[in-house]
Amino acid sequence: MYEKKDILAQAQKLSDQIKQLDTVKYYQRVETQIHRNHHIDEWMSDLKQRQKQSVNLQNYGKIEAYKRSEAEIAQIQEKIDALPIVTEFREAQSDANDLLQMMINTMADRLNAAHQDQ
Template sequence: MRVETSIQLEVDKLIELLTTHETILRYKELEKKVKKSPYLKQQTEALKQAQKDAVNFAHYGKKEAEKEAIRRIETLTQEIDTHPLVVAYRAQLVQANELLQHLTQLIQTEINHYIEEEDNASKD
């Protein structure tokens, strides 16, 4: 039970360190800005509508209308993907992911090392 409590305390410390890490804070800040952007909301809604239109046009066999809806989807997707806020958000997301992957790898390495030591100690 003491080991579990100790582990939980260390996990809590790690979570605290992560939530206050500059990379994570910047990611959260950009995420909020993306979610609050009226322009991006409008573009996202227009994209969803164009996708619905394309599906409906395809269902009813309206090939030209479907092609136009698909062109609209491509245009809207390009506009969203190249918006500076989205570009910054995605770049920060990559950095946050790399940080988490690095920490995961460190923890995994330490746990594996500990397990190997325990196995070797039990063999001796």
Template sequence: MNATYTREDIRMKAKELAKMMAETEEVDFFKQAEKKINEHLRVQELIAEIKKLQKEAVNLQHYNKTEALKEVDQKIDALHQEIDEIPLVQEFKQSQIEVNELLQMVSKTISKTVTDEIITSMGGDLLKGTTTKSPYFDGGCQ
């Protein structure tokens, strides 16, 4: 007999999975990198300067000062480039990518497993991704 789970059961399991993921090497490295960035004086100075220039850009845009806006945008781009060249920032961005890949892997695994379970429970063919009982189901949970 198949068990029936409630949305609450699934939500609780998702929370459990999220806690597990929060204790992975990828997430730990991300947290450490973020802490170092928050403590890195030059990075914080650059971020503050970018925010100041962004506010200035909004005002220039509001008053249609296109030449001045172009100049401010170039300064902002240069500051972003300077931040991106800091090794710590590169490590942080890489850690963001790795955490995102972990989340994507979990999402794809859940989606594929749900689809496979539907196909199997309906006597379908996993290789073709179709069920034998419904001509309308085409593996659409992925």
């Protein structure tokens, strides 16, 4: 029987191996580029602020101001989405998520199969 510390050690080893996968490395590289882009950072801050404001406008029933705010949010989102690095980031994120989900499903299937064999 395995002890908790052995399982945690193996989990850490697996985590380290996952970090070395090309898909994960690529995602991390693109994510770093996103965070270093000052335009994206400014637009994201503005977007978050406007989203909060928009929620408040909606809650207070200020429909026309809410509509204007939502239009401004859509414009900022379009600017962000138009950047090639953002498209690249989303694709890399999707690839990394798909890979990790496949790994989780494989482990779950193997655990379930092992459990049924007992």
